[in-house]
Every structure is written in structure tokens, then in C-alpha cells.
Amino acid sequence: MTSNMTNAMASIRHPPTASGLNYNPCAPRNLWNRAMNLLVALFALMAVLPLVVVIGYVLYKGGGAITPAVFTELPPAPGLSEPMGMGNAIIGTAMVTGGAALVAVPVGVGGGIYLAEVARKGSFAQSIRFGVNVLAGVPSIICGLFIYALVVNTRVLWGESFSAMAGSLALAVLMLPTIVKTTDEGLKLVPQELRMGSLGIGASRFVTITRVVAPAAVSPIATGVVLAIARAAGETAPLIFTALFSPFWPDWSSGGGLLAPTATMSVQIYNFGIMPFEPQVQLAWAASFILVVMILAANLLARWLARFSAS
Amino acid sequence: MFTHKKPPWTEKLVDRAFIHMTSVLASVVSLTVLGIFFTVGFQAVFQGDVSSLLPWHQDSIWQGIAAWNDEETFGVRWGAVPHFGLGFLANSSWNPVRNDYGALTPIYGTLMTSALALLLAVPLGVGTAVFLTEDFLPQKLRAVIGFIVELLAAIPSVVLGLWAVAMLNRFLAVFTPLYAHLGWLPFFSTEPGGPNLAMASLILVVMLLPIITAVSRDSLNQVPMELRQGAYAVGATRWTSIFQVLIPAAISGIVGGAMLALGRALGETMAVTMIIGNSTNLSTSWFSPSSTIASLLANQFGEADDIQVSALYYAALVLMILTFLVNVCAQVIVKRLALKYD
Amino acid sequence: MTPSIADAIISCDNVTVNYGAFAAVRNVFLDIPRHKVTAFIGPSGCGKSTVLRCFNRMNDLIESFSMKGKVLFNGKDLYDPRVDPVEVRRRIGMVFQKPNPFPKTIYENIAFGARIHGFRGDMDELVETSLRRAAVWDECKDKLQESGLSLSGGQQQRLCIARAIAVEPEVILMDEPCSALDPISTLKVEETLHALKKNFTIVIVTHNMQQAVRVSDMTAFYNAVDAEGSDGMMGYLAEYNETKEIFNNPKSEDTKEYVTGRFG
Secondary structure, rough: OOHHHHHHHHOOOOOOHHHHHHEEEEEHHHHHHHHHHHHHHHHHHHHHHHHHHHHHHHHHHHHHHOHHHHOOOOOOOOOOOOOOOHHHHHHHHHHHHHHHHHHHHHHHHHHHHHHHOOOOOHHEEEHHHHHHHHHHHOEEEEEEHHHHHHHHHHHHHEOOOOHHHHHHHHHHHHHHHHHHHHHHHHHHHHHHHHHHHHOOOOHHHHHHHHHHHHOOOHHHHHHHHHHHHHHHHHOOOOOOOOOOOOOOOOOOOOOOOOOOOOOOOOHOOOOOOOOOOOHHHHHHHHHHHHHHHHHHHHHHHHHHHHHHHHO | OOOOOOOHHHHHHHHHHHHHHHHHHHHHHHHHHHHHHHHHHHHHHEOOOOHHOOOOOOHHHHHHOOOOOHHHHHHHOOOOHHHHHHHHHOOOEEEEOOOEOOOHHOOOOOOHHHHHHHHHHHHHHHHHHHHOOOOOOOOHHHHHHHHHHHHHHHHOOHHHHHHHHHHHHHHHHHHHHHHHHHOOOOOHHHOOOOOOHHHHHHHHHHHHHHHHHHHHHHHHHHHHHHHHHHHHHOOOHHHHHHHHHHHHHHHHHHHHHHHHHHHHHOOHHHHHHHHOOOOOOOOOOOOOOOHHHHHHHHHHHHHHHOHHHHHHHHHHHHHHHHHHHHHHHHHHHHHHHHOOOO | OOOOOEEEEEEEEEEEEEEEEEEEEEEEEEEEEEOOOEEEEEOOOOOOOHHHHHOOOHHHHHOOEEEEEEEEOOEEOOOOEEEEHHHHHHEEEEEOOOOOOOOEEEHHHHHHHHHHOOOOOOHHHHHHHHHHHHHOOOHHHOOOOOOHHHOHHHHHHHHHHHHHHOOOEEEEEEEEEOOOOOOHHHHHHHHHHHOOOOEEEEEEEEEHHHHHHHOEEEEEEEEEEEEEOOOOOEEEEEEEEEEHHHOOOOOOHHHHHOOOOOOO
């Protein structure tokens, strides 16, 4: 045994000199390391490049198409080049996204509170967590089909089929899991002592949650909500069979515009972007510009909001 | 000094009402998931709208089901699932004139675009994540790059699609030499001349990169510092410790992130629809127009009626089951492989 | 103050370490004798771990780290720009405060280091001898294919010692190796140290003065003073001598107070 031991050790023992400490740039391991360093630097470059190229291109193409008329006029009829506007789509995006937020934020925050504060464990809570994860993975176009089958096709909304409200519902389905998750995670970050302190002085759970815990988690929740709304504003697939599209101003007489087919910027990009008419393509770029700027702004806002929770 | 004040009965009521309300709101999520599966399933099996489920509806399907065989009288209009059965999955024709529908082409397109995109996006994304967790650049610069990659995830798919359409000709110029020199390979066997499957895959890569990078970066950051030190202390080089210690320790997150990305790729709609050409002819070539299930839905649902609608819902059901399985697998893998190290 | 050491394997020549603007330890002169156990003792924040981590360039992993002075290993400056830190760490191994086995099998934990250095001998034998020398063979010989994380804390730490000696370094640095262990595991690790002294030079940082007395031949006492100009404490080497001198006949008043347990 002893001789075996010394043999095994001797075979990797180096002479106790320090000369071998120098960096050998041609050693295979060092060549390999340098090659890999270069490779991942290249990968990172390739990952960043599309964003820079896409944003640059959108800002360049879309920025050039932005005029005051874009905000105040309607789009031209195919083949014409006047008027050059998409005021209806801007209003439509605000209406549809706003409606979606009105539905999804209360439901999502309420559901998040339930998961984080009322029932952290237990099979019901687990099944809901599972549901949140499944819903987050449902393709966005399926949300559109779902609302189409449930709302548009059955005309349950006061006999109307395609409508801004249906579009809002489809987007709300899409936003819901994000909001539940961020609320759940935001509330979990609140230190347990805060809850103990409040419950310990005899406050009810309602008071503890609404007056103590939720205010402490408002920054991460707001961050999640802002990001969810920004994402929803750019969604197209759930809207093409629900809010549909319209070349006109919202029909205020039908449910304040909520019960009629409604143009949105994202659907406009899809519809106009593949048209053979230059004015329409221009408007698609203009809409892309507005959406991208809005989303960049929302992300910066979210980072700014997140800073509050850090301090 | 203090007199014990009994809380008013309203306080208890408000408390209980609040707790119940949150549980109701939470169940909305699960109900929505069930509702989606049920609705899509229903539309795949029956024609007509979901309100015919109500017993008092004039075309209520319950009457028809009661008189199973008497389709003429009671008008149960069976949809695509009973019509085409499982053969739907293996039939490559999509013919609205003869009402003969099969989803093989879009299923192939969905799987092929996603697989190609994943093949490119996983090494790129994991490599970027490694780059962002190692000390190649100062911490501040790395945070900026990380933020930029996250922003990429926020760009709407339809904007990426519009950009891809504008860039199509430049990409075709890149694809043409592949066809010219490697045209004997079945994947490169047609001349690239317009929207095609390869373009759709490339756009998917751009969409998947931020997901894979973000998830991999998080899981690499969670590997304890001590493990890296341990590897360095036995004389491991940077890349030995990355490949042999850090990535194996973070593998659950990385695989989970890749699965999550796969789920996204399978269901991605707008950018793909705008650039894949929406052809329902089966072709092995990556340079031919093709379609995915999601693009088929986006493209045809608006003009479809009767059995075609039901066939589209059948395809949607297939897509849902695919993404559902992928997402469940992702969750299981993350739990299974999670590193037990504290 | 510094004893004369005939055969020094590591020498610090006026070493001063900063983390960003924060000065961690200054002006250290120190010779570590070959094939002996040297203990670093002193209150928290006195820079003993910092000095230890200079010996195998572990501080390179910290972005804000900067060092002045020289660390000589067999007469060669470890911070010479031509030196490969990977090679340094192969010659000068390290065991950490918290056991950190890789999430691999016990066998692979040991084989990992040898394999990356191109070991061509009998791997089974190397694994066995390494585990034997770290006195953990009997406890894990039947579960070599189980995860290293399945062992107890004390066993994990001895596994980490086995992992360090499997690459046959000349020096093993130990950064409070027993602080996370129970007394019995601590005793076993200390026994291991005695056996390892014949083949290796060991430098151990410890908070436990009895441990220093039990295991070490030489002891360096570090102390900290309020740093002028920056907030926080700045460490320095207060006294260095044979262990029995430090504990029985300390030269400085601070050392005396520390080893008799009056502060720290």
C-alpha cells in the first residue's frame, strides 16, 4: 500500500523550483482559454447587435415618418397618400391597453396577495401557482382565439362582435400571470417581522395586508405592472380576432367606442407593414417608432421604480 | 387605564370578505386556464359557437347529443376532431376547396423553426450569460449590456417582423450562396426567393436570446462563490471551472430557460407570420415558404368558416398541448436538477 | 522581531493590500518555513485572511483588489506579470472556511484536479491515497459514487483537504478550516494536519488559539489599528515567532493581551 501511494504521488510531483510558474501562452489550456474568451465576447456582441440594429433602424425609419399629422389624422385609403395619420390607432392602443390593465391589475394583484399572504402553501395555492405558470406559457394567439370564441363569436357584449372591450379581455388574459407573479414575489420580499409586528398589536389580516405589507411592496409590484402594460401595448396576436381593426375614429356612440372594432398601433403595423403601398408602410414604421419609444420609456420607468425598493 | 374595546363586528366581516375576495381573484387564473383548454377543445370538436352549450339555446348541442345519430334533424355539427381524427396530424394537405385539412405542414414548420432557433440561441445565449457573469468587463459595463439584452425582450414581435420584412433581401443574399454550394442537401434544396422558414428561425433566435441569456445569467450568478474559488484553488483555469463546475451547477436553470424559450418559440406568432411565407405546402427546404401553427391561425382564422374554423381550433389545440408539455417539462426539470447547495 | 528562518518557501516583502480605497493590511514582512505548520491568529478584520489569499492569488477574483510589495515563492515573485496564476494555485492549494465540495461524486471531487493537470497514473489509487491522507477514506470508501454534498460538514471539509492534496501542491493554505465544524470534526481535521506536515507546508488561519497551539510550529499574530484617513480598521503583522514563544513569552503587550484572551 505504501509503495503504491508513493508511486501515485510521484507521477504528478513537480520539481520544487519556481521556474515553471511563468505563463506559457502556447500551452494548450491557455490557447483554449483565449479562444473561448474570444468566442463568448463574440457571442455577447451578436446578442447585443440585433437590439442596436433593430432600435436604430426603427428610430431612423420611424422617426422620419413622424409628423404632427400622425397624431391627428386618419390613415389614407389604399392607393392614396393623404391624409397621413393614425390618430385612431394611438387612441385605440390607449383604450384597449387601458381596459386590459383595468381588468388585469385588480385580479392579478388580488391573486398575488392570495398566493403570498393568505395561502402560501397548500394544494389549492399550489394548483393556482401551476395555473399561473401554464397561463404564462399559453401562446398569445391562443388568448385571442379564446376570447374570440367566448366573447366575439357569441356576441355576449351587448350583441356586438369585434370590439375594443374584447381586445382588452384578450390582453388581460395575457397580462394576468405576469402581474400575479410579480405581486407574489414582491410581497414575499417583505420581511416577516413587519407582518408579525402588525398582527402582534392586534391588527386584522385585512389591515395588515392593505396598510402594512402591500405599501412595503408597492415598488416591485408597480415595476411589474408597468412592464406588463408595456408588453401588452405591443401585443398583436391577441387583437387581430378580437379588437380587429378600423380605418376610422372610434365610434363613440357604441359604448363610448368600446364596443366597436378598434384600430391599434400593433395591428396597424401588421396590416400596413405587408401592404404594397408606401404611405401605409410609412405609417407602420411610425407606429413602430411610437411603440418602441414607449416601451423603452416604460423600461426606464420600471428601473427607476425598482430603485425605490432597493433603498 | 385602557379599557378593552371589542372590535366591531364589521371589522371581522371586512377581514373575511377580503380574504375570500383574494381567493376568488386567484381562482380566476385557474378558471381562465381551464376555460382556454375547454373552449379551444370544444371548438375543435363542435362547429358553432360556445353558447350552444346552454341547454335553452335554440341550437343547443344537448338536443343533438341526445339524438346521437340524427344529425340532420337536430343539427349537431361535428367539428374537425371527429371529422379528421388523429390523421389530422399526419395529413399534409390544407385544402379549403375540398374541405380536406391536415396540420402536418404547420406542425413540421413549428417544430423545425423552433428547433433551428433553439440550436442557435442556446449557445449564443449561454455564452452571453457566461460573458456577463465573468469579469471580462467592469461590473458597470456588464450591467448595461445585461439591460440592453433585457430590452431586446421588450421589443414587440410585430416590430421585429416589420424589420425582418425590410431586411429580407439582405438575408436572401446571404442564403443564396448556401443554396448554390450546398443545394444538394435537402435543407438547402430550393432557391431562396422570398419569405422562408430560415428567416423565421433567425427572427426567433433574436426573440429567444434575451430569455435564455437572462435565465442563464441568473442561475450562473446563483452558483455560490465558494464553488468557483474551490475550482480555482485546485488550479483550474477560467474555462475549466466554467465548463466543469459552474455550468454543471447551474444546469437546471439553463435547461429550464431553454425549455421556456422553446415554449415561446412554438407559440410565437406575429414576426413569424410576417416572414415565413404562410405556405401550406410541405417542403424540407429551409429556403421555401412554410407555416407554423401560430402563423396558420393568424393568417387564416379571419377568413375561415364552418369546418375550417374547427380545423384551425384543432391545430390550436395541438399547439396548446405542445406548449403545455414543454412548460411542464421545464418546471419539472428545474425542480429535479435544482442544485441542493447552501 | 522576525525570527530567522533558514528555508523559507514563501516570503512576504513589505506587502500592503488595498480593496479600492480601503486599506486592508500594510507592510507585512514574513517568512513561511518549509514543511512546517504556520498559524495566523488575530482579531477579525486584521488582514490575516487577506495575506493568506495573496499567497495563491485568490484575491485576483476580487475586482477592487490591489497589492504593493512582493510575495516570493521559492524566491520567485508571484505577482510578476509573467506569472500564471493558474500554475501558482496548482502549486499552492487552498481549503476554505466553508466546505465547498463540487456538486459531483466524491470520486470526481478528488479526480477533478488531477485530471485537469494531465494526471496519467492510476486514478483509483490516487483517489484512495488522497482520501486516506485526509483521514476520510474509511467514512466514504463505500460511497465514492455518491455526491460529495451527501457527506457531513466535517467529512466534506476533509474531502476538500483530500481534493487539495490530490494535485500534490507544495503548500496548502487553510482559511479557518474548522470554524464551521463541530469539536469532533475539528479534532479529526487537526490530526490530519499533523500527518500532512511531513509532505506539505501548511499555513492556517484560525480564530481558535488552542488550535494554533495544538497544530502549529510558528505563529503570526496580526492586529488592527484604526486606519488614518479611511474608515475601518487597517491590519498589520504585530508579532511572528515560534508558537511556544508567542504563547509563553510574547514580546508585545498586544500579543500578550490577545493570547491570554483579554480582547479579540
